Amino acid sequence: MESLRSFPDGIRNCYRINVTSGTKYLIKASFLYGDYDGEDILPEFDVHIGANLRDTVSVTKASESEEMEIIHVPPQNHIHVCLVRTGSSTPFISSLVFRPLNNQSYKTDEGSLVGLALSYRVDTGFTTSDPGYRYPQDVYDRYWPSDDPNSDWTSLTTSHTIESNNSYKPPSDVMSTAAAPKNPLDSLDFDLLTFDDDNDTSEYYVYMHFAELELLKAHQRRIFNISYNEEYWAGPYAPRYLETETFYGTSGLMGGHHRFSIYAVDNSTHPPILNAYEVYIVKRFLQSEANQNDIDAVTILKSTYGIKRNWQGDPCTREYLWEGLNCSYDGNYDAPRIISFQVLTEDAIRNLSSSGLTAEIPPSISELTMIQNL
Template identity: 55%
Template sequence: MSCLNLYLASQSLMMSRTVKQFLFTLHLGLSLLLLVHAQDDQSEFISIDCGLQKVTYTETTTKIRYISDASFIDTGESKSVLNKFRDDYQQPYWSLRSFPEGTRNCYNINVTSGIKYLIRASFVYGNYDGQEKAPEFELHLGANLWESIRFENASVAAAHKELYIHVPLRSYIHVCLVNTGSGVPFISAIELRPLINASYPTQVGSLALEMRFDTGQVPTDFEGYRYPFDVPDRFWYTYDHDDWTQLSTSQTTDSGSSNDYQPPPIVMRTAATPRSAYASLDFFWLPTDDKASYYVYMHFAEFEKLRANQSRRQYITRNGQVFYELFAPDYLYTNTIFSPAALSGGQYNFSIRKAENSTLPPILNAIEIYTLKEFLELETNQEDIDAINIIKSTYKIKRTGKEIHVPLKLTCGKV
């Protein structure tokens, strides 16, 4: 069984995303020391270091500029992880904001309505309270449950939660921490990154990251890429499979192209292919929720200059049925193949196969899988938020009670 299959099987009940996403951060501070890139377009980034005093700084490895959360929330307490944890994490995860008071505490963040965003919330416990017991709590987007935050144990209590595809209907969002009676909620960082609106189309709802792999990179001391290599600052994790091998090129991919998904050229310069020239690329995952629906995005780029007598034609199946017809990856340009509708049914066995007349085996450069999130509750009206803020300012009210953010349920009875 592959690394992906074993991992997902072992984590299918509770921690399917938490540990995967923690591993990237654990090694990222060391990995990116050698990865320097010229790109510096952060004009529309929102990078909030929660619990940071009223200062700004530039993170040394990514060169991302972070600001304090003081202007986004007026509740909670600023805390810091223990010093012994700092070497394992980048600076945005050294501080945090905890919320020992109140059931629900919310960040109010201004955004551009109608723009598609990556929204990432990060949590590093770091035994900040000396209790050596990581809490459990809920993360909400407005009035809607985004994710239940649980950690495997206090020593590896860290997680990233990406609500990858979300288009705010208003000029603000609320990121809320909800106390469920199992410990004090906290948060380390909140990051928003604008996306191209044509990317990651869905029929309804938003998308939460399930997994994202650079299949052409095998895990070593290097664990993956993020900004500045990835324009929208996605985390690309390395991947290993016993039956796959890797191809690579030094040539630049997607030069001048307009792929809406913008996979990093450095990711697209490597690809996985079967060890056997006659085999297929097979992968599957085990859903943590049988009722969940998924979107799959696969990225392909040919970087071998094929001779006249060579061809690479391949097709994709899901559960033995054709998922995508025959295609040939373009030379040095990314082709993104995705599910136009959400996938459901509980079985997700994919196979990328070579055509009978293809002389070369199939390839896969990268893959992304997301869970569909349907948020049914609307955000509070902007006029109501403005009125509340005036009242809070006038009467020096610090806390914002849950009644402001939880939707009002109306029932009609007999008069």
Template identity: 45%
Template sequence: MPEDSNYTDGSTGLIYTSDAAYIDSGESKSISPELRNNSLDPRFLNVRSFPRGTRNCYTLRPVQGKDNKYLIRAWFMYGNYDAKNQPPTFDLHIGVDFWKTVNDSSLPWWSEIIHNPTTDYIHVCLVNIGYGTPFISALELRPLSNSTYVTQSGSLSLVARWDLGSTTEEYRYDNDVYDRIWRRPVYDNTTRVIHTNLPIAPNRFQPPSIVMSTALTPIAGRDPLSFTWESNNSTDQYYIYMHFAELQANQTREFNIYLNGELWDLSNNNLTGQVPDFLSGLAALQVLNLKGNNFTGPIPVELLERSKNGTLSLSIDDCESAPCNKKKNNVVVPVVSSVAAFFAVSIAILAVLWIIKKRKQVVTKVVAETNRNDRSLEFKKRQFTYSEVLTITNNFQRVVGKGGFGTVYHGYVEDTNQVAVKMLSSSSIQGYKEFQAEANLLMSVHHRNLTSLVGYCIEGTDMGIIYEYMANGNLERHLSAEDGTHVSTIIAGTPGYLDPEYYISNRFTEKSDVYSFGIVLLEIITSQPALAKGNDKTHIIQWVSSMVHQGDVKNIVDPRLRGDFDVNSAWKAVELAMACVSRTSTRRPTMNYVVMELKECLTTEKTRHEMGSKD
């Protein structure tokens, strides 16, 4: 709507204001006159269109600030505002993270996300993906209670929110204090609606009383109620929140919940580690089945006490001192939820703790392997004795760097060929693991841009890798004009380059390589390190992301270029790198696509130079 204008919504009483103060790009357009009528909500009469730029972002600065939870809702109605009669397809992002693809906006449509920002501002971005000009009709921001919709990380994008048993199309504010939209699903003839006029006590999620006053039940009491949806990606994870209230007097109901045909509880799920203490704090938890897992350690005292006094039905194997080796069906719960009784919250947190426990066990395994001095590596390259290494390095006279598992020394093989000798430090806890990884990599991968393995030394506790010396320094040194110091990590590899999904899945994929390459690409573009020097250790993704939102690529690209580059080509390279480092692997491009796009950037830059030389 026009700048400095506003209106009050007739159904909710909420005030809508112009978006002009929150974005400095785009054009305000009116929908086609043929579609304007008195019944159309005012928010759909105008759109903001973005014909220029690949990425256009709103900057929202909520009063509550960072580390608070917000509901963000974006509305779209194409309305043939451009007279092309062709609704576009484009992406919606929260910051640099993908939110939703908008591809069906011929009728009023909305997408909703629950987000907990780590900064005092929120960027909502519309991204042109080559299928038409992005636009938006309205953008809503609502504060939520921080005690609701708790996730381990990330944001929650809404799939559906159903008001079961309702005869009204939808409820929102002021029935819902958070302005959540509750919609009535389509019912079939196997169910019936029950309702009550009595007040319903709220829980911390505060579902509207009018929503909780109706419910759905099968006509035949033994029949199930089934709800289904299709996932576009098999790796997607879902949070399900179910709210229950007994609406009929003198009724007590007990029923099971199944997920994809499996009883939905924590039994037989191959969970490891200790039974977490936080389960004791779930006061409304009444049934807890932990049988058939691999828990170790004592059961929390509070759980045992509640089991004894009858307030909790606890089923668990005898795990006080050793793992429980029971038969397991290996059904891992892919959906975590929060039921009104908070039972399923335990599923979410326990599953995450299991992953963390598993990662901690990796440390123990690495230390054990190091202490055993396992020498299972068998190289095809030349083996040097320790005395030969002393000769090569002139008794370790010249130090050229520090590696993840030891010191790097300069030397000569056969008096003429310069080499670098990296010796395993006896004090390195995880060094042998990194020693293995680096040696195997150099042995198996051959490329003109990768240093070549010359040989190795394994003699007692003395282990080293001998490889081609880079007299002109490595990429980091050329970019930063200083020597980088490698920081030891549990996982063999340099900090800042590791796929964040590794910490969840504990495995690498081709998209993990894409992520790491994206970090390197950002380093090349910006001349900044993956992790900033100093105490704050700001990651390059955070830095580039904040600069992208400012909209000036010249502040992102290596200042030593002094602006001598094609702006469009630079933007394409930056956006390509940011796509590579998406936290979700399915949103990352393939390496073939990355190479193709980089070649196009290079061609553009070469053409610019050639045209400039002719002038």
């Protein structure tokens, strides 16, 4: 990335991206500072998805890109991605990418009420020459870095293509390697790279990807269970030869310590394997964006009348309510409604009311069905 866009003016600057409501999207943003402004001051600012805080961008090295990924199902036919100034530094962005996903992937027990922010993903079948994979190997342009070598693990590989017919579609290059314990009698044990703090209130989802890489003989079998914090989690499971399958928990994982163990069952002749896994943090979308028809109507009014106000993002976000608008909130997940707006000063209104001007009212104003004062 050799270019970026900065936003020195205003508190909140937003992109409005047209999407298909109800479709699951992978949203990726990158931020490479590169000391573009010559200030040599590492920026810090917030990123919002719709009316909700996604995360804080804290640049730690000018020459390294900060990356954000979140999986989200928009309830409306657009998404606002906003950069919010929180201090003296200027927000900026290097790239913003939307990738539609299969709606059957990355499921949670709360559906579209939550987003999943990437914590990290790992290609566990580590090789020293493996730089990691993304597009075109990955159709969704997810980045799969190699795992750090584990002294208790070894790597299995195959030159055959791995079929990824499941909804997650991890790339064949990732799935063609797998980790296995060096001692066939051992289990594959690993801890999630989280805060490891009993006071951690984050909620995590883990998605594990498996594919058998060895053509086992009739009397051979690889069957294993998965435990979480020494409690049964999934299995018994026998991975299919050259076919990808994905395991995930039906509910999020809470707490500060998360340890997984993949262990062979008694009648298994081969040790357990793990090809790749992904870890996501739950982000709850507690504030709904304004009613779709209301947003469309005021957007048309702004364009029709050439309103020169810095109306950015969702109009009813409480902290950043559009100037001149008032909204109603029911306290649930229903979209806020615009109930009044005033785009002119009191003097201007008096002048216009006595001027005898006549003009058609845009039909879009009829969409503001909850309006009480205009």
